Amino acid sequence: MIRKQKDKQDQLLTTASGIPVGDNQNSLTAGERGPVLIQDYHMMEKLAHFNRERIPERIVHAKGSGAYGHLTVKHDISKYTCAKLFDEINKKTECFVRFSTVGGEQGSADAERDPRGFAVKLYTEEGNWDLVGNNTPIFFIRDGVKFPDFIHTQKRCPMRHVKDPNMMWDFWSLSPESLHQVTILFSDRGIPATYRHMNGYGSHTFSMINDKGKRVWCKFHFKTNQGIMNLSANQAERMKGEDPDHAQRDLFDAIERGEYPSWRFCIQVMSEEQAEKVEFNPFDLTKVWSHKMWPLIDVGVLELNRNPVNYFAEVEQSAFSPSDVVPGIGFSPDKMLQARIMSYPDAQRYRLGTNYQQLDVNRPRCPYENYQRDGQMSQGFGGDQPNYDPNSIQGTPKENREYNEPALDIGHAIVDRYDHRKGNDDFTQAGDLYRLMTDDEQQRLVENIVNSLKNANKVIQERQIVHFYNADHEYGERIAKHLKLTLPKKQGVKTT
Numbered sequence: 001m002i003r004k005q006k007d008k009q010d011q012l013l014t015t016a017s018g019i020p021v022g023d024n025q026n027s028l029t030a031g032e033r034g035p036v037l038i039q040d041y042h043m044m045e046k047l048a049h050f051n052r053e054r055i056p057e058r059i060v061h062a063k064g065s066g067a068y069g070h071l072t073v074k075h076d077i078s079k080y081t082c083a084k085l086f087d088e089i090n091k092k093t094e095c096f097v098r099f100s101t102v103g104g105e106q107g108s109a110d111a112e113r114d115p116r117g118f119a120v121k122l123y124t125e126e127g128n129w130d131l132v133g134n135n136t137p138i139f140f141i142r143d144g145v146k147f148p149d150f151i152h153t154q155k156r157c158p159m160r161h162v163k164d165p166n167m168m169w170d171f172w173s174l175s176p177e178s179l180h181q182v183t184i185l186f187s188d189r190g191i192p193a194t195y196r197h198m199n200g201y202g203s204h205t206f207s208m209i210n211d212k213g214k215r216v217w218c219k220f221h222f223k224t225n226q227g228i229m230n231l232s233a234n235q236a237e238r239m240k241g242e243d244p245d246h247a248q249r250d251l252f253d254a255i256e257r258g259e260y261p262s263w264r265f266c267i268q269v270m271s272e273e274q275a276e277k278v279e280f281n282p283f284d285l286t287k288v289w290s291h292k293m294w295p296l297i298d299v300g301v302l303e304l305n306r307n308p309v310n311y312f313a314e315v316e317q318s319a320f321s322p323s324d325v326v327p328g329i330g331f332s333p334d335k336m337l338q339a340r341i342m343s344y345p346d347a348q349r350y351r352l353g354t355n356y357q358q359l360d361v362n363r364p365r366c367p368y369e370n371y372q373r374d375g376q377m378s379q380g381f382g383g384d385q386p387n388y389d390p391n392s393i394q395g396t397p398k399e400n401r402e403y404n405e406p407a408l409d410i411g412h413a414i415v416d417r418y419d420h421r422k423g424n425d426d427f428t429q430a431g432d433l434y435r436l437m438t439d440d441e442q443q444r445l446v447e448n449i450v451n452s453l454k455n456a457n458k459v460i461q462e463r464q465i466v467h468f469y470n471a472d473h474e475y476g477e478r479i480a481k482h483l484k485l486t487l488p489k490k491q492g493v494k495t496t
């Protein structure tokens with residue numbers, strides 16, 4: 001949509017250097033039939049700039065939609081965190097949220113069976129807090145060193161340049177920690193109807209620290225107030241052809257109509273003492289925390305109420321990173337989270353340039369001062385102020401150790417490469433999820449899996465079927481029956 005400029009006088013067309021343009025329709029030529037003169041600099045600039053309109057798309061989550069809004073605090077959680085955005089009931093913090101699919105390119109369809117990104121940037125008074133999660137509370141893998149390999153299997157294969165179910169199922173069958181997420185992916189929740197009709201999750205375990213320096217572990221949840229709605233496999237196939245951008249259109253149009261989507265913002269909290277004792281690893285991203293043991297605590301409401309004016313500037317150039325946490329919110333030992341802390345700013349320096357945090361959508365709304373200087377496209381950050389620290393000049397930015405987190409006791413840890421599979425149960429929670437579904441839901445799950453897995457080699461099918469079987473006997477049997485496979489007698493498989 002291009003908004004009409006009512007009652008506005010035409011403006012003078014200029015070059016990027018502000019020089020008036022006499023003719024934007026006819027190039028400058030020697031004679032009526034040409035050739036074109038190189039001194040038609042307006043045309044040179046116009047063509048050259050056009051050639052540079054594209055920047056690298058995100059290596060994952062390339063297709064996305066974004067909007068601005070607010071997080072409003074409704075409940076006091078100051079006993080868990082001293083984060084300033086939570087220090088008053090009804091306090092509103094501006095946010096920018098970007099939703100996305102994961103595997104497809106920027107022009108791919110919104111109705112793919114794929115997790116959805118749910119990235120929230122909160123412009124707090126103590127810096128930007130980015131909660132960069134998905135619409136699922138868990139993930140396919142639990143060690144970041146596996147991420148590039150996993151993503152390769154979700155993208156096009158190197159030779160035929162098409163998506164390849166063989167690659168996906170080969171990887172998943174050799175990585176049974178993926179089973180829980182695979183079960184969600186092929187369930188009814190595998191294709192959200194729109195971005196408004198799905199939940200969001202911080203997914204990782206994070207920490208919160210209160211004003212007494214006490215740390216708790218926590219999970220973040222956004223529960224949709226629009227209700228959960230999904231597309232069936234058939235509806236999605238049709239939607240991909242009819243309107244590949246349906247989720248972008250839906251979000252933008254709903255906000256334009258004044259139907260502002262909102263989500264309940266909740267947390268789960270686990271004490272450090274509980275984390276020591278629980279029988280599973282609370283920092284394992286393939287696991288959920290039982291809501292019975294760690295009930296949802298309501299915090300507030302996230303509402304989206306303003307569309308971006310320019311998609312490229314605001315949505316494409318937005319940069320979210322799990323490394324951006326504010327005082328009162330902290331990381332956890334989760335191996336995936338740790339990998340992400342490095343990866344995102346690195347990707348953004350490549351994708352947007354060194355000074356990407358100075359772009360308007362990424363800029364903190366609070367004062368920010370440091371000694372980082374110059375670099376490509378600098379707008380002169382720092383001005384005439386000193387560019388080194390420590391310095392003896394009054395009024396310059398100084399560190400404040402009060403902002404340091406309390407020490408984290410990790411015992412006498414021994415540095416090694418620990419097998420992330422050892423002692424970890426990859427199957428129970430996936431089986432629990434299957435058992436939680438109604439018969440119809442199980443039936444659709446099985447059909448969706450069969451329709452994809454049937455395109456993989458038999459040896460891969462046989463390897464994967466063991467995982468379904470290990471999660472739930474019936475789950476495995478139903479899929480095996482459709483694929484005409486006989487279950488191996490011994491339920492074990494060599495994995496990487």
Ligand code: HEM
Nearest residue numbers: 058061098117118119133134139144147203339340343347
């Ligand atoms: C985007 C890396 C796991 C959610 C990205 C980007 C990278 C990346 C490089 C592109 C960033 C950019 O160019 O702006 C990784 C690595 C992971 C990982 C190395 C594991 C070690 C996850 C997980 C989640 C997630 C577990 C969700 C729980 C997202 C989202 C985006 C994204 C939502 C898009 C953010 C936006 O809208 O701009 N990831 N990722 N990623 N990732 Fe991950």
